[in-house]
Amino acid sequence: MRFSGFRVVKEALTGHKGWRPLWRNPAPQPAYDYVIVGGGGHGLSTAYHLAKVFKGSRIAVLEKGWLGSGNIGRNTTIIRSNYLLPGNEPFYEFSMKLWENMEQEFNFNAMVxxxxxxxxxxxxxxxxxxxxxxxxxxxxxxxxxxxxxxxxxxxxxxxxxxxxxxxxxxxxxxxxxxTARHDGVAWGYARGADLLGVDLIQNCEVTGFRIENGRVLGVETSRGYIGAKKVGVAVAGSSGRVMQMAGMRLPIESHxxxxxxxxxxxxxxxxxxxxxxxxxxxxxxxxxxxxxxxxxxxxxxxxxxxxxxxxxxxxxxxxxxxxxxxxxxxxxxxxxxxxxxMDGSPIIDRTPIEGLYLNAGWCYGGFKATPASGYAFAQLLATDAPHPTASAYRLDRFARGYVIDEKGMGAQPNLH
Amino acid sequence: MLIPHPLLGLRDAQEFTYLGDAALLNRPDGMAEGAAEAFNDYVYLRDNPAGVHRELWFHEQGDRSWLIVTRNTVTHEILGAELARDVALAAKGGAQ
Structure with missing residues (x-):
């Protein structure tokens, strides 16, 4: 089902009987190549770009509630690329350029x-x-x-x-x-991903990771075990809670x-x-x-x-x-x-656990990053190499002393 | 939120500034073996629990004491408060 002006007129003349749900509601398969944990903006954008740009197949997005039920629907809808530091500004400008073409690309009105x-x-x-x-x-x-x-x-x-x-x-x-219509962004990416064959699985809470010999094999969920070659976690707000199930502590506080x-x-x-x-x-x-x-x-x-x-x-x-x-x-x-x-900037990186990838730490600036975050995370998942504009968002940058601290506040999350 | 200050009674949380997890009281020994890694943990990594959380609040607009407040991060219910000094001294083995 493609949206167009012609389609709107046709539906208006035929009693709006031709509209269909925007995505399927599939049951989970036993295993996938890629499992994305979190059906919010970043997770859906990741799945969309993984399927569209990096030609991934057998992809599932697991969402605890309904699609877009988290921060993608709770923000103030602002998109911008007015950052200072070289680790940040090219990434947000890349995101801005994706915003400018997104509606034509996924054929959905996100009211950008x-x-x-x-x-x-x-x-x-x-x-x-x-x-x-x-x-x-x-x-x-x-x-x-x-x-x-x-x-x-x-x-x-x-x-x-x-x-x-x-x-x-x-x-x-x-x-x-x-600004952009925040729900529309989630719905556009969800529909785009679904059309490319991604399984969007709602009411499916991840309750644990199955990890053997330092490698992730799949996720335990409220709808059973789901195997995965690679697992990408994009659950901002709950990153600490989810990654704790994989035995990791993060440089993040939830506020x-x-x-x-x-x-x-x-x-x-x-x-x-x-x-x-x-x-x-x-x-x-x-x-x-x-x-x-x-x-x-x-x-x-x-x-x-x-x-x-x-x-x-x-x-x-x-x-x-x-x-x-x-x-x-x-x-x-x-x-x-x-x-x-801890430095006010995000994390898009591998983790010490083979096959487990993390997209987190967006502070209060995640919405504007939705397109580029998904693109960069998809690239990392597909190729194991970071997107050039996101290469500074390493998980170990704190230990190495390469923090990206726009405000110069130090390791004090409530001041960023 | 009202914080039950052990000396001053119920005080508005607005009088306080927030630092973070009370684990910050346990500063590692900078001269010990593996100090760099211990300080990375101390400075940057957090448990960040959903539920009961012990945390440091500074009574900046009051008596300028540091408190350890026990609070539920899911409901914002405050379960208790103690002087951080007492807790730190007790951890060192008394001398109160």
Missing amino acids: SQRGILNLIHTDAQRDAYRRRGNAMLLAGADAELLDRDGVRGMYPWLNFDNARFPIKGGLLQRRAG VLQAFVSEGLKPVVDGVITFGAGHFYVSQSDKGGLVFGGDIDGYNSYAQRGNLPVIEDVAEGGMALMPAIGRARLLRAWGGIMDMS
Whole structure:
């Protein structure tokens, strides 16, 4: 079933009787070449790229709940490639390029909208830092523009430019950044993978790994044992719990990050604005709700909900930046569990256990990485060699002293 | 979250800053054999349990004591708090 404008018109004229489920619901086979643990964005993207680009066959994705039931459906949908360090920026720019072509490629409307992201500047030092970051972005082939105060005023005249503590002095703009429909991304990759013959197995929780002589043979699941030549784990938020079953401790703490959406409003924010100094960022969904968030709560958590002090902190940040937000009512608040790594950067690597591969540690930045993370993880699974842009994301980089610490915070996960 | 401070009673968690797993109290001996590996474990690797977790909180906006708080990471229920000093001294064999 291909989606097209013609198809929509045809279905409209024939009572919408031709639509079919987007994927099969197969029972697990006894064994596969590749088993991907985790049917979220990264797991589905991995399976899709494994089948499509690397021509893998006999692939299964095992998902504890339903497809896309984790962080892929709980984030604030922002896509961007505005990183600084050479270990990160080329990877995120690779991801950005995949976003730009994804909908045509997997024939599904993921509502990718390159509406631009603006990081606000309040001081000379911050301008210097953002100029440096913008140059790093340009070097990696991304786009970046440094705006002065009038440039920002032209885009968002209603911001509070003369806040006593954080007056707005300019901003770093990436026009190619934007948002995407997060569930649509999961569904697009799921459908794409299913069409290529991948078995998407839902309600199938991995309860253990079968490991003999340092080699993984398969996974124990709530639906029986499933053999596998290679197992890829992509379960961000639960990486610690899952890898513990393989006897591994990770350089990761799980933390809760909250997000919020207001009632539907008329269009007011046509891009993404980040107010780092005030721990607040905002965009507007196509339904009209203001989607916003701030920092992680800051303590280990698996609760998928946070506490009120951070809600208050985010609301204060919003009021400082755009006082008009005070008239909007909060519709929903929720939390997602983040793999906060020790340097704020992710891991895509082999593990000391032969045949077991790990994709983890995405902190609160996993959504934008969904396409490239899947591509790079698929390449690693298929060829045992890393994708060139993901070669720094090694599991042993901490022991070797090659951390990728964008914020320079050290081994303190709640500060990244 | 309210933390039952052993000296000050129930205090708002907002008065505290969070460090992490209470295992950080057990700093390895830098002069011992295999110290580099022990420090890699100490600095970077975590148990990260879903459930009961013993963790270090610093009463920054209060009496500036370090506490070990026992908390459930799935429910956020706080099960107890003790002075980190007492725990560290007890581990060294008393001298309280």
